[in-house]
Amino acid sequence: MNYTFQFGEILANSDLLLRGLKLTILLFAIAFSGALVCGLFIGLARGSALRVPNLIATAYIEIFRNTPVLVQLIWFYYALPALSGWQPSAFTAAALGLFLNTSAYCAEIWRAGLQSLPAGQWEAGRAIGMSEWQLLRRVAVPQAFSRMVPAFTNRGVELAKMTSIASTITVQELMYEAKMLSTQTFLPLETFTIVAVIYFVLIYPGTLAAYALERRLNSKGA
């Protein structure tokens, strides 16, 4: 085995990869920020004692967690237009699919986080006349959120990895540009190695942050 790596040629095309990277980050930012907020409301419905919202939220979460995200993206891009007559762009379909998928996972994090709050905290808020919304905003979320940050960070890491699947429905993000580049240069080994490293550099700090936050939280609890 005496293969000579030719990384130089790939790096010469770094503007292509950079363009893809921008779209990857945009996709991530839209899906993640949306999912954090949307997840709260689905999580509230999931934890609610009201039958109908509970049922809908449970079904939503189970459907998105028990099907591959690739199928979800394909469904939004190729199947949904046949039904609705609305053809989303590849980017819109991917952003929508990733956002809805991550919302389902975030909902479970919210629900677990809010349920971990001692019952006395809800009672204390109610006893001074707070509304449910005020309770959530002033008492529950500020306390539970810090405990949920590691889980959310992990979710962010998963989402960042998932964005690469958008390439399969022709979203021109990092993975898509890499595929193009590998066929143009006939250097798949170098291309995919470099792209793997780019993803790693992008994602690993998130994992490290989650580790650190968890450690700090554990030592605080002790």
Next chain:
Amino acid sequence: MQYVWDFRPVWLNFGVLLEGLVNTLKLSGFSIGLGLAIGLVLAMGRLAPSRIVSIPATAIIEFYRNTPPLVHFFWYFYGLPILTGISLTPFAAAAAALSVQSGAFFAEVFRGGIISVDRGQWEAGRAIGMSHVQLMRRIILPQAFRRMIPPLMERSFELVKTTSLAATLTYGELVYKAMVLATQTYRPMEIYSTVAVMFFTVLFVASLGMRAVEHRLARRAAR
């Protein structure tokens, strides 16, 4: 717009989809088995007292956990043959990528289970003169194993979902078969919805099974 559902293409070609599902499960089963073996080796490596062993093991685990599986699929299918001169079939490339990738996750489950065993157990083993390997095999792993089962199963479900990426290597699993059918029949809605239902059924039933196992384990632990 009133959409007219037509599931005939699905029923007529259901055999094709089933074949895809069987291939999905084949790829899953193979990768879970190999992934568990790789995971155990990586975990032992990461926990090994020698840094020459633990540092590379940690690096592999962290790298695979923090990069998209799709990159690995492509790397194994398009890149690896250039390096080794041996070209892999789509199945082999997908299985290799999945095994190593999920092996990294399995390794963390193993490690978590192992380090959760009380310190006193390690000390007691050492006090009667056990070697590291003896200690692992006789004392630590038997105790940690029960705790590892639920996360290992959960990780396996993740793997089943990830097998769908093998479609991008033209391996004939469920999603690939569906894509072919969709272009032949012009019925993407019905076909992809059916595929989603098939995945959902398999995974949901499996996760119900997992909850039952978890329940059983919890009960046994309480006894």
Next chain:
Amino acid sequence: MVDVTSASVPPVLAPPVLAVEGLHKSFGSNEVLKGIDLKVAAGERIAILGSSGSGKSTLLRCINFMETPSAGRIALDGTSIGVEGRGGAITARSGELRRLRTRVGMIFQQFNLFPHMTVLENVMEGPVTVKGMNRKEARATAQDYLKRVGLSDKAEQYPQRLSGGQQQRVAIARALAMEPEILLFDEPTSSLDPELVGEVLDVILGLSKEGRTMLLVTHELGFAYHFATRVLFLHEGRIHEQGTPDEVLKNPREERTQAFLRRFSAFHF
């Protein structure tokens, strides 16, 4: 201890600020309250005694709807809370409940301070968020109440840094800051170490001199004697005996009450 019983208002002359009629509460098939009738006049201080499971905490928690009554009526100043729904249970709109709770303060056994807020912020929270008071005014009020419970110097601390007794005093200040007409104390000293009980009881005794209307569930019989204008003894979900502290605690008529009092061997006034 200070004798405050002489400052009591004769219950019969004042109109009831709180009326409880035919109150029932069940948890599943377990009926905890089996018909409670109680009229509380302004300025009355009522100590509620009873063994565990007698329903005394549930009674208190039904008054501010921490628990929804299964049947019966709760009225504040003659106005009923909620409407009787199907099967006798009361349904109240959330807005009405919030108004009720601004008028009826509660102090919990476990304090339930908000751990992510400083002591001062804990006390300001109700006036600012619920009453919409501006922060400056709320801060001054909160400082006032902290002074009343003797904790001015702890205003900027977080609750975790305080002793249990101090935390409970903050909880009292938090309830007072809403300027409620009625205060409910749910075993306020039960989770405190013995040496910290006194400081909390002193604060509560201080409040009784202001002629506040208070209901207190407690196991501290000696304190109940000095604190209360009326003592209720609950047994199996009913008011078994009631009267002045002297009547109920020193000369109980009912056998159950006598048995209950005998169990507290260390009990002396």
